[in-house]
Amino acid sequence: MKTKECNKKVKRMFPEHQELIHKLRHDDPHFAKIFESHQELDKEIAQLELNPVNLINDDIDSLKRKKLKMKDEIYKILSQNAQAG
Numbered sequence: 001m002k003t004k005e006c007n008k009k010v011k012r013m014f015p016e017h018q019e020l021i022h023k024l025r026h027d028d029p030h031f032a033k034i035f036e037s038h039q040e041l042d043k044e045i046a047q048l049e050l051n052p053v054n055l056i057n058d059d060i061d062s063l064k065r066k067k068l069k070m071k072d073e074i075y076k077i078l079s080q081n082a083q084a085g
Contacts, residue, residue, distance in 0.1 A: 013071070017078045024081060031077050038070040 014021060024031040045063050 014075065014078060017082065020078055020081055024077065028077075031074070034070055034073055034077075038067060038074060041067045041070065 021035070025035055026032075041063060045060060045067065048057065048060050048063070
């Protein structure tokens with residue numbers, strides 16, 4: 001997946017928290033790591049889904065669940081920081 005496409009996905013993920021995401025990616029190493037891992041996993045899933053043979057692959061479902069857990073953690077951190085800020 002191209003970086004530009006990935007950036008568009010990120011902007012659509014939590015549009016109300018774009019400034020906070022930018023700040024936390026710069027200031028919070030834990031958040032930055034989770035955020036980057038989420039993006040990398042998204043790219044990996046997209047690549048796997050390009051091959052029709054992989055569409056019935058249980059590994060993709062597992063990766064999607066892992067990505068969703070990361071997204072939940074990202075949202076939790078964003079919510080905590082939004083309330084504190």
